[in-house]
Amino acid sequence: MADTEGTAATEHGHEGETRRDFLQLATGAFGAVGLAAVAWPFIQQMNPAADTLALATIEVDLSKIEVGQAIKVKWQGKPVFIRHRTKAEIDAAASASPSDLIDPEEDKARVKKDEWLVLVGVCTHLGCIPLGTAQGETKGDFNGWFCPCHGSHYDTSGRIRKGPAPRNLPVPEYAFISDTVVKIG
Amino acid sequence: MNTFGKTLVAGALVFTVSMTGSATYAAGDAPHAPEHHWSFSGLFGTYDRAALRRGFEVYKGACAGCHGLRLVAYRNLMDIGFSEDEVKAIAAEVEVPAEPNDDGEIEDRPALPSDRFVSPFPNDNAARAANGGALPPDLSLIIKARLDGANYVHGVLTGYKDAPAGKKIPEGMNYNAYFAGNLIAMPPPLSDEGVDYSDKTKATVAQQAEDVVTFLSWAAEPELEERKRMGVKVILFLLLLTGLLYVVKRRIWADVH
Amino acid sequence: MAQFQKPAWLDNGLVRWVDHRLPIFTFMSHELYEYPTPRNLNYWWNFGSLAGIVLVIMIVTGITLAMHYTPHTALAFDSVERIMRDVNYGWLIRYIHMNGASMFFIVVYIHMFRGLYFGSYKAPREILWILGVVILLLMMATAFMGYVLPWGQMSFWGATVITNLFSAIPLVGDWIVTLLWGGFAVDNPTLARFFSLHYLMPFVLVGVIVLHIWALHVHGSNNPIGIDTKGEQDVIPFHPYYTVKDMFGLGVFLVFFAYFIFFAPNYLGHPDNYIEANSLSTPAHIVPEWYFLPFYAILRAVPANFVGEWVTAWMGFVLIEAKLAGVLAMFGSIAVLFVLPWLDRSPVRSSRFRPMYKWFFWIFLIVCIVLGYVGAKPAEGIYIVIGRVATVWYFAHFLAIIPLLAKFEKTKELPKSISEPVLGGGGGAASGAASKPMEKA
Numbered sequence: 001m002a003d004t005e006g007t008a009a010t011e012h013g014h015e016g017e018t019r020r021d022f023l024q025l026a027t028g029a030f031g032a033v034g035l036a037a038v039a040w041p042f043i044q045q046m047n048p049a050a051d052t053l054a055l056a057t058i059e060v061d062l063s064k065i066e067v068g069q070a071i072k073v074k075w076q077g078k079p080v081f082i083r084h085r086t087k088a089e090i091d092a093a094a095s096a097s098p099s100d101l102i103d104p105e106e107d108k109a110r111v112k113k114d115e116w117l118v119l120v121g122v123c124t125h126l127g128c129i130p131l132g133t134a135q136g137e138t139k140g141d142f143n144g145w146f147c148p149c150h151g152s153h154y155d156t157s158g159r160i161r162k163g164p165a166p167r168n169l170p171v172p173e174y175a176f177i178s179d180t181v182v183k184i185g
Numbered sequence: 186m187n188t189f190g191k192t193l194v195a196g197a198l199v200f201t202v203s204m205t206g207s208a209t210y211a212a213g214d215a216p217h218a219p220e221h222h223w224s225f226s227g228l229f230g231t232y233d234r235a236a237l238r239r240g241f242e243v244y245k246g247a248c249a250g251c252h253g254l255r256l257v258a259y260r261n262l263m264d265i266g267f268s269e270d271e272v273k274a275i276a277a278e279v280e281v282p283a284e285p286n287d288d289g290e291i292e293d294r295p296a297l298p299s300d301r302f303v304s305p306f307p308n309d310n311a312a313r314a315a316n317g318g319a320l321p322p323d324l325s326l327i328i329k330a331r332l333d334g335a336n337y338v339h340g341v342l343t344g345y346k347d348a349p350a351g352k353k354i355p356e357g358m359n360y361n362a363y364f365a366g367n368l369i370a371m372p373p374p375l376s377d378e379g380v381d382y383s384d385k386t387k388a389t390v391a392q393q394a395e396d397v398v399t400f401l402s403w404a405a406e407p408e409l410e411e412r413k414r415m416g417v418k419v420i421l422f423l424l425l426l427t428g429l430l431y432v433v434k435r436r437i438w439a440d441v442h
Numbered sequence: 443m444a445q446f447q448k449p450a451w452l453d454n455g456l457v458r459w460v461d462h463r464l465p466i467f468t469f470m471s472h473e474l475y476e477y478p479t480p481r482n483l484n485y486w487w488n489f490g491s492l493a494g495i496v497l498v499i500m501i502v503t504g505i506t507l508a509m510h511y512t513p514h515t516a517l518a519f520d521s522v523e524r525i526m527r528d529v530n531y532g533w534l535i536r537y538i539h540m541n542g543a544s545m546f547f548i549v550v551y552i553h554m555f556r557g558l559y560f561g562s563y564k565a566p567r568e569i570l571w572i573l574g575v576v577i578l579l580l581m582m583a584t585a586f587m588g589y590v591l592p593w594g595q596m597s598f599w600g601a602t603v604i605t606n607l608f609s610a611i612p613l614v615g616d617w618i619v620t621l622l623w624g625g626f627a628v629d630n631p632t633l634a635r636f637f638s639l640h641y642l643m644p645f646v647l648v649g650v651i652v653l654h655i656w657a658l659h660v661h662g663s664n665n666p667i668g669i670d671t672k673g674e675q676d677v678i679p680f681h682p683y684y685t686v687k688d689m690f691g692l693g694v695f696l697v698f699f700a701y702f703i704f705f706a707p708n709y710l711g712h713p714d715n716y717i718e719a720n721s722l723s724t725p726a727h728i729v730p731e732w733y734f735l736p737f738y739a740i741l742r743a744v745p746a747n748f749v750g751e752w753v754t755a756w757m758g759f760v761l762i763e764a765k766l767a768g769v770l771a772m773f774g775s776i777a778v779l780f781v782l783p784w785l786d787r788s789p790v791r792s793s794r795f796r797p798m799y800k801w802f803f804w805i806f807l808i809v810c811i812v813l814g815y816v817g818a819k820p821a822e823g824i825y826i827v828i829g830r831v832a833t834v835w836y837f838a839h840f841l842a843i844i845p846l847l848a849k850f851e852k853t854k855e856l857p858k859s860i861s862e863p864v865l866g867g868g869g870g871a872a873s874g875a876a877s878k879p880m881e882k883a
Contacts (some may be wrong), residue, residue: 023436027429031689034426041531042506049510054260054299103520256523271631322717326523327710330716380562405716408526415534416704420697427693434690437682441481 008116021175057185059177062116070133072121075184079121080172081145082132082182090114091144093157100161103168103183110171118174118182119158123166130154145169209386218333218340218363221395226335228417230408232403237265239382243393246380248324251316251371253304256325257404260298265403267423279303308417317357319370328398328405335398337363342394345373449475453666473659478677479684480665482860487663488691489553494651495692501644511591514635515630518593519718539706543585544710545699547733550578559803561791562664568783570657575779577650582734584643587636589731590628594715599728601628601636607741612763627721662732668791669860676860696772727820735817736810740836741772742821743829771833778840783839788848795854801848806839 002171058075058083065071070083085093093107111117123130125147131137132145132154140146141162142155152163159168174184224233237239241262242252259276263269296303303317304323305314311319314386332361340363348360358368375397382388403409451457461467510529512521525532554574557563563571586604590597605622609615624631659732662671702709707725710732714725730738744767778785793800809832816829836876 023429025433027426027433030422030426030429034422037422041534043532044504045506045532045535046509047530049524049530051258051299051524051534052528090352235598245850256520256527261527326716330713332713334713412533412537412704412707416700419700419704423697423700427690430686430690430693434686439684441678441683 001071013110029168057183059146059181059183061181063180067115069135072133073184075120075172081117081119081121081158081169083117083119083133085115085117087141093159094157096155096157098161102160102162103166105157105159105168107159110157110159112174112176116182117156118171118184119159119169120159121145121169123149123152123165124167124169125150125152125163130169130179215361215363215365215367218336218344221336221339222261223335223397224399226357226411228413230413234266234401236382236396236399237260237403238267238314239386239392240396240398240403241265241267242382243375243380243397244324248391250305251321253306253323254302254325255304255323255337256405258299258300258301258406259296261407263298264407269298274417276300280404298332317370321371324401324404326405328402334405335402338401339394341369342375342397343391393418467807474685475679475681477659477680478690479663479672479675479680480671480860481678481683482665482667483663483684484666485687485691486552486556486666488688489549489556491688492691492695493546493549493553496542496549497644497651499579499645500539500542501648503535503542504641504644506535507539508641511637513591513634515593515633515719517592518633518872519628522592537703539700541589541702541710544702544731544733545695547585548579548650549695551733552579554578555807558806559793559800560664560666561668561786561788561793563783564786564791565783566661566662567657570654571783572780573650573657575776577654578779579649579776580643580647580650585731585733586649587640587643587671590636591640592715593633593719593725595717595719596712596715598628598719598721598726599725600730601632603728604730605632607765607769607773610769612766613780629721665793666792667794667857667860669857672859703757710802729818732814732818733814736813737772738819739813739817739829740775740833741768741835742817743826743828744768744771771837775836778837781841782844786844786848788851790853790856795856796847796851797854798851799844802839802843802847806836808841809835 053063056076058073060071060073062082062084063139065082065084067084068086068089070081072079072081074080083089090107096107098104105153121129126149128147128149129138130145130147130152132139138146142153144154144156144158145178146153146162147163147165152165153161153162154165154169157168158171160166172184177183210275221292223230224236244252259272262272262275272281276298278297279296281303283294284289285291306315310321322330329337331337341361344364345364346360346362348354352360352367354360354368358370359372360367361369375393377390378388379390380388380393387393406412449471452467457467474581476717507525510525512518522536527533529535539832557571557574586600590601605619605628609619611618620626622632623629624635665671665678713731729735749753785869787800790796793803812828812832813836816825816832817824821829832836
């Protein structure tokens, strides 16, 4: 749409021109505001819809997970590992020194309750899903997870120890809403 | 405006008016349901929150046994005043199939707010079998799927009467003043005190009908309030902008006329 | 006198650099800014640009909807409801698109009637007019396929009725229908291909509109008195005069459009389309959208048996089968538009100077409205009679009345030019059957 600030092609007094230009400016401004208001819904419609947002958080019941077991749940389209850690695993995680870690981070900073480890199960290298959750899957050299794509090894806190991945497995936002139920997201 | 214009406008009006004729979409041979006053009609209409809550209670108590509401999600109830906990509780009363477990079996889990309303029957055939061959329609869009929907549904709900003398009513059918053909398979769904309103309103048939139609109107058009609000703003803005444009136009054209 | 002032930005360095390599700026300046336009155009000339803007609105909303729609019979209806309930502003975009289709036809029908009244189809604008009829056909195809996509009862049954019409074509009819369906009835393959073609057609439409505007710019716009422009005193630059007038007209139109979107979004539609398509249950009355009603009335008006039997008796074998007569009449009602410039040989363009034609124009308009009204009614009783009378008049208007008027109408004296005030005395303008020969630009 052409703008309204066209060139009025007549010979009026300067004062008349100023008045006219102001009116045209005001109209143009109104029109611009209108266009912006119209554009907004078309941009906003690409943001997640209400039903997608409704799945942005999930609640997981942890009561069935035995010590030493882990499960995989889907959250926002990605896998989340939840491991019920054994005492040995917790100790191993706590005793690692920063010089051993590629991405130094304390185990305490990565858990809310020591025995429950909640991680986003996507390798920070190029996005494959590391093995080590299900019964019988290899856990890699550090007893955590092992990514079969390019050989990244994660420890019992989900931290990267060996291999090409640059960062530790991310910890999603989560909270315990009861002793046995955790809300993720 | 010259005669050409006048005629064109007159013709357009004639056409538009003719389209409103009640027989245009032939609702069968039943009289048009009477107009009832609705809180949500008109340029500034809104949904009465108390009526919506009561209407949900009527749906749950009197309709949900046969009629689904599959396009509405339990979380949508939060938009009409139910708290998150209330919604979780309402959802958890029913079960839905879960993702396959590790053995590949599909178990049931309690519904979540993100789930949509569970229909009473798994499919149309099951619905018909349980209702003597008649299919109780899903109610998510019923108000939009019928001409003058709110008044029509209200008319049907309140239109159960004794058949006129001499009219034979086949087995399994009921006489209704506003249903097409006057014979409807659904027995009167509403009865006085049939629902126990949590806000202690007297649950007459008339009250229940009004409340459930309000609820179903929301179910069909949840965006109504936002739509009308936006409409008022948009049209006022456009009137202003058009007015400005008219003045600008007249000024620019002043030397031509 | 209104002069065109070359806009300052044309002298800008960057603009000139680009323009030297691809003269898009001087092109736009010439076609949209300087472009000499008759000074006496009235508001009926707003509807062309309005139609173009509505098309842009339809394309933008359509592409947006396509981001959320699923063209599969099991999912289509629900995907539209998801747009209405869950997608941010989805209800708004859907209602704009739905009512925009009706607006598009309102604007285009007014645009066409303007052409009929002021003789815009006459030489040298015959191709302009014909391109316009092509645009109408493309719009009708696009709208028909678009209506199928929500997969409601009317979507499905309207598709069934209209695709079945093609079986009336002799010899290849059934083969064509199967090809259209991709199966044995309207079903998933049909829906998927309609989605693809519905997405495609608007861009074909844009191409034809480019030709339409090109043809227009060759000789310039017609004007309310139908006299060619004769010089600088008859024209004004398109910008700022008609740009601002078009924007004002757009504002008025948008108020009208907005009323429907926000306060009566389903008024122009049919409630049955909020019921999911059911191939085993036919609605009581299958009705197309309002903009197809006159054609629908013509389709149903032709007493096929009567015509068929007459032709059979004459030819000795069945040439015209039951449905075919109605189908031919329906397409014929658009086909006559193609040849209108040759049916109407009157040298006078504008109805302002054709008093008899003017009456018949209004009657024709009323007949079209009557056809639309009848199209919505069940094909029973008095509606059949009215429908037939109106159909006969529709064709008679083009095939008999117009040619006869061209020959015998006594037209009014034409003014000498646009800028000259109403005809003074003297001057050599003869009136009558041998009217002034039509002036070439």
